[in-house]
Amino acid sequence: MKKKQSRIGIFVCKCGGNIGDVVDVNAVLEVIKNWEGVTVAKQHTYLCSKPAQEMIMDAIKKNKLDRVVVASCTPRMHLATFQSVLERAGLNPYMLEFVNIREQCSWSHGPHSSEEATRKAIMLIRGGYERSMELEALETISEKGSREILIVGAGIAGITAALQLGYLGFKVHVVEKKPSIGGNMAKLTKVFPTLDCAQCILTPRMAEVGRNPNVNLLTYAEVEVVSGRPGNFNVKIFMKPRGVDVDKCRSCSVCAKVCPVTVPDKFNEGLSERKAAYIEFPQAVPSAYVIDFNACTKCGKCEQICPSKAINLEDKGKTVDLNVGAILMATGYELYDARKLENYGYGTYKDVITMMDLERLTSASGPTSGYVKRADGSNVGRISIVLCAGSRDKNHIPYCSRICCMYALKQAFVLKKMLGIDVHVYYTDIRATGKGYEELYWRDQEAGVVFVRGKVAEVWKSRNGKLVVLAEDTFTGNVTEEEFDLVALATPMVPPSGLKELAEKMKLSLGEDGFVQEKHPKLDPVDSLIAGTFACGCALSPKDVRDTVSDALAAAAKASLFLKGECITTSPEKAYVIEELCDGCGICIQTCSSNAITMQDGKAKINPFMCTGCAACIPACPKEAVEFKNSTTKQMIAHLKGVLSDKEPEEVRIVAFVEKNVGYTGMDFLGLDRINYPENIVIVPVPSTAILDLKHLLYAFAFGADGILIIEGQQEIDKLTKKRMIEMAPLLAEYGIKTMRVRYSYVPLPVYKKAADLFTRFTERIEKFGPLPIEKRDAIKQKI
Amino acid sequence: MNLAEKVRSISGEDVLSCYQCGLCSGSCPVRFAMDLSPTQVVRLVQVGNIEKIFESNTFWICSTCFSCYARCPRKINITKIMEALRQIRLRRDQDKIALSDIPKEELKILPPIALVSNFRKTTA
Numbered sequence A: 001m002k003k004k005q006s007r008i009g010i011f012v013c014k015c016g017g018n019i020g021d022v023v024d025v026n027a028v029l030e031v032i033k034n035w036e037g038v039t040v041a042k043q044h045t046y047l048c049s050k051p052a053q054e055m056i057m058d059a060i061k062k063n064k065l066d067r068v069v070v071a072s073c074t075p076r077m078h079l080a081t082f083q084s085v086l087e088r089a090g091l092n093p094y095m096l097e098f099v100n101i102r103e104q105c106s107w108s109h110g111p112h113s114s115e116e117a118t119r120k121a122i123m124l125i126r127g128g129y130e131r132s133m134e135l136e137a138l139e140t141i142s143e144k145g146s147r148e149i150l151i152v153g154a155g156i157a158g159i160t161a162a163l164q165l166g167y168l169g170f171k172v173h174v175v176e177k178k179p180s181i182g183g184n185m186a187k188l189t190k191v192f193p194t195l196d197c198a199q200c201i202l203t204p205r206m207a208e209v210g211r212n213p214n215v216n217l218l219t220y221a222e223v224e225v226v227s228g229r230p231g232n233f234n235v236k237i238f239m240k241p242r243g244v245d246v247d248k249c250r251s252c253s254v255c256a257k258v259c260p261v262t263v264p265d266k267f268n269e270g271l272s273e274r275k276a277a278y279i280e281f282p283q284a285v286p287s288a289y290v291i292d293f294n295a296c297t298k299c300g301k302c303e304q305i306c307p308s309k310a311i312n313l314e315d316k317g318k319t320v321d322l323n324v325g326a327i328l329m330a331t332g333y334e335l336y337d338a339r340k341l342e343n344y345g346y347g348t349y350k351d352v353i354t355m356m357d358l359e360r361l362t363s364a365s366g367p368t369s370g371y372v373k374r375a376d377g378s379n380v381g382r383i384s385i386v387l388c389a390g391s392r393d394k395n396h397i398p399y400c401s402r403i404c405c406m407y408a409l410k411q412a413f414v415l416k417k418m419l420g421i422d423v424h425v426y427y428t429d430i431r432a433t434g435k436g437y438e439e440l441y442w443r444d445q446e447a448g449v450v451f452v453r454g455k456v457a458e459v460w461k462s463r464n465g466k467l468v469v470l471a472e473d474t475f476t477g478n479v480t481e482e483e484f485d486l487v488a489l490a491t492p493m494v495p496p497s498g499l500k501e502l503a504e505k506m507k508l509s510l511g512e513d514g515f516v517q518e519k520h521p522k523l524d525p526v527d528s529l530i531a532g533t534f535a536c537g538c539a540l541s542p543k544d545v546r547d548t549v550s551d552a553l554a555a556a557a558k559a560s561l562f563l564k565g566e567c568i569t570t571s572p573e574k575a576y577v578i579e580e581l582c583d584g585c586g587i588c589i590q591t592c593s594s595n596a597i598t599m600q601d602g603k604a605k606i607n608p609f610m611c612t613g614c615a616a617c618i619p620a621c622p623k624e625a626v627e628f629k630n631s632t633t634k635q636m637i638a639h640l641k642g643v644l645s646d647k648e649p650e651e652v653r654i655v656a657f658v659e660k661n662v663g664y665t666g667m668d669f670l671g672l673d674r675i676n677y678p679e680n681i682v683i684v685p686v687p688s689t690a691i692l693d694l695k696h697l698l699y700a701f702a703f704g705a706d707g708i709l710i711i712e713g714q715q716e717i718d719k720l721t722k723k724r725m726i727e728m729a730p731l732l733a734e735y736g737i738k739t740m741r742v743r744y745s746y747v748p749l750p751v752y753k754k755a756a757d758l759f760t761r762f763t764e765r766i767e768k769f770g771p772l773p774i775e776k777r778d779a780i781k782q783k784i
Numbered sequence B: 001m002n003l004a005e006k007v008r009s010i011s012g013e014d015v016l017s018c019y020q021c022g023l024c025s026g027s028c029p030v031r032f033a034m035d036l037s038p039t040q041v042v043r044l045v046q047v048g049n050i051e052k053i054f055e056s057n058t059f060w061i062c063s064t065c066f067s068c069y070a071r072c073p074r075k076i077n078i079t080k081i082m083e084a085l086r087q088i089r090l091r092r093d094q095d096k097i098a099l100s101d102i103p104k105e106e107l108k109i110l111p112p113i114a115l116v117s118n119f120r121k122t123t124a
């Protein structure tokens, strides 16, 4: 059913000799100009050049073209170029059909000109021509978004991002679960590699963020509910009962003085005590006290004495509702529970401590005012630092915590050089991979810090009260036992408690390690898998302050980019529901891992901002009510019809459905490498192989395919398609099609070369089977 | 199949993932009596120098207590590697302990269970 009014322009590129030397472009034009609806058929040596672009624009205007087919290089290179040509000529950019006759034809069937290559080019263009007749005009999707941003966590990551965004003019809400902002950095003594004082560089930033009129600090608070969608998230924050009015409190400390209750001070890692009315540390922001209601006996003394009348012991907390356009996760880390390392005796021996305890002991504002003491108050002459205490260990935490080596080098230097304490560092590998880091290692060695290469096997207390550390010195093969006054364990950073529950509320994906999963480990390091939600610092993985700050600046830039206009936009190439067909069964909702589908008035509705385009919902719908924009069933069928229309009865032809992003890039690389594969293979791009359903395979066979290959490059989709393939096999058998005629393969980018091999071997297999018998083809045709 | 492959195939252990941390040796209760440490044995299997291991007493001394395996951060079952080494050695030539070599007086006082388990481990 061709739309008779179609006025098509087809433009073929020679790409210098890249295409022209292999494909007889004039012969191609001779054929295609006769196709129905083709108003213009032209070629150019460089179609992407400015004169050629003008040629296309003129042709569109003069001939009133309503759609254009460009046959040239890969769309990865010039799709945007030609879309803009259409736009400038007054045509919707989605009325362009792009056919790749370089990577997928001249480069893989060259280098000499051949009739086969010319025929293949025509075959591919025919696919584009048929598909072009089903094209629809599409618009970028946009809606008005909130210009406010939520940051969860106020360590150095959250503080840095809040300041950036505040200065850019966004209203920023920062939710911090502790009474003060500052995070873990506030506890540190000095920071490597420069050994400057942590408090001195952190507290000015804390004060600055506290002053910034665009930043709304919500401390002692937690995210309770997140709903809505990117651009318009609705968030409910619970302000935990603090007992003290932050605005009234003048931090005079009389409440703490009169409070009769003492509990271990968590900020000092339990190494000292505090009152139930307390402030975490002197430079806390906001500068206000808190009542620890878990310990408070409600004696009322503080309430009576407070000169500002800031205390309310009946505080029940309150909720705050926010509407934000973007969310930044800056939830940081916690440390692995050292008690789980049973052979090291933490929790049994008081002088086995963690490296964070040591930070507090070496801090001038810490419980011992910076004097490193044993638990009984006696002096420390020898200390051992145990690296990889629980990290790089399948029994505990498999990953490397990345910065423990560095903070150990920092502490070792301070202890040895400044405090004159003998230090032994037990390590498995020293990882000092940053600017100035190796130099610190060097300074440690020169200062006389002893490095022993071996993972500590055991720590126990000898009769003389000293701690014995047992390890193999792997360089000599000798097992050594050394006595120390203090043993400090470098435990790995792990995701903070509560992150898992919060992620569930937000539908945010976490990685295997429990930290926030980034969209791409290299190219999108601060994007989460949800649009409009970003992450930075240790919320993503263990890292140091410098990398945390870089992350925070990046995430702030990404968030501001996301909200830069009045409206937020997304590509129209997403799944959508045809309302008339949907009966509201809700099956699609379960298939969508991005939670993009909701039920509204008995009909499924897909939010294009949340849809990632995996297409899993499409074959799941029993009513065939879900379709994909710019890859509709009609468009795909037309494409198949085109590439198979010239097939001779005795030849075999194989349709290769290739996923458009990663898989397709691999096919481009094959072309780039000039790796030859049989001309029988025709590549049909699909947004995701999960879109494929039995009907697509049947249409391909009906139109003339003798074999079908399905190639996916994305890991998350691989799982889906693998499952689909198993489900489809028996259905194909019902049509008398050998399952051996269909093959699925996962081809991530690094192994793209295997695809050429696959093409050759699969072609050989299908040639052995011969063309699909006509009776079977006819039988399929009748059923569809 | 060369010797190193044999060790890997009999033990079923992926020795290549060992990163030589030394935890096995530090955890081994009979390391003091061994001439090569368990860590060094694993290294020699990695590089394929099995003959050098055979010159040592380590795999005979191993008491099969599994302490090394319990703590190995890469979950390598070193005990099984030691067993594989003994197997190959026993199949190749002689028994480690011959009954006839043990003085009669000692045989009288040694607990039978110790003898039986020892022969299981060190004779073909």
Ligand SMILES: Cc1cc2nc3c(=O)[nH]c(=O)nc-3n(C[C@H](O)[C@H](O)[C@H](O)COP(=O)(O)OP(=O)(O)OC[C@H]3O[C@@H](n4cnc5c(N)ncnc54)[C@H](O)[C@@H]3O)c2cc1C
Pocket (backbone or CB within 6 Å): A152, A153, A154, A155, A156, A157, A158, A175, A176, A177, A178, A181, A182, A183, A184, A185, A188, A190, A191, A192, A193, A221, A222, A223, A330, A331, A332, A333, A334, A335, A355, A356, A359, A403, A407, A410, A496, A498, A499, A502, A536, A537, A538, A539, A543, A544, A545, A546, A548
């Ligand atoms: C012993 C030790 C020594 C170190 N020494 C150095 C050094 O010398 N130099 C250096 O560069 N780095 C050092 N580091 C690393 C440094 O601590 C981190 O790089 C830095 O603190 C990371 O900052 P962040 O903001 O990402 O995380 P964090 O500091 O952990 O901040 C996260 C914040 O989020 C809050 N939060 C978490 N979950 C929620 C939630 N659900 N809702 C609300 N709030 C939440 C937390 O309360 C916290 O305030 C050291 C680390 C350790 C363990």
Ligand code: SF4
Pocket (backbone or CB within 6 Å): A387, A388, A389, A391, A392, A399, A400, A401, A402, A403, A404, A405, A406, A428, A429, A430, A431, A490, A492
């Ligand atoms: S950073 Fe160093 S101590 Fe920490 S896990 Fe990695 S190697 Fe071990």
Ligand code: SF4
Pocket (backbone or CB within 6 Å): A574, A575, A591, A592, A593, A594, A595, A596, A597, A606, A610, A611, A612, A613, A614, A615, A616, A617, A618
């Ligand atoms: S295409 Fe994927 S992400 Fe989009 S709605 Fe369907 S299942 Fe969800």
Ligand code: SF4
Pocket (backbone or CB within 6 Å): B017, B018, B019, B020, B021, B022, B023, B024, B025, B038, B039, B042, B068, B071, B072, B073, B074, B075, B076, B078
């Ligand atoms: S404990 Fe495991 S990883 Fe460490 S040296 Fe021994 S075998 Fe290798």
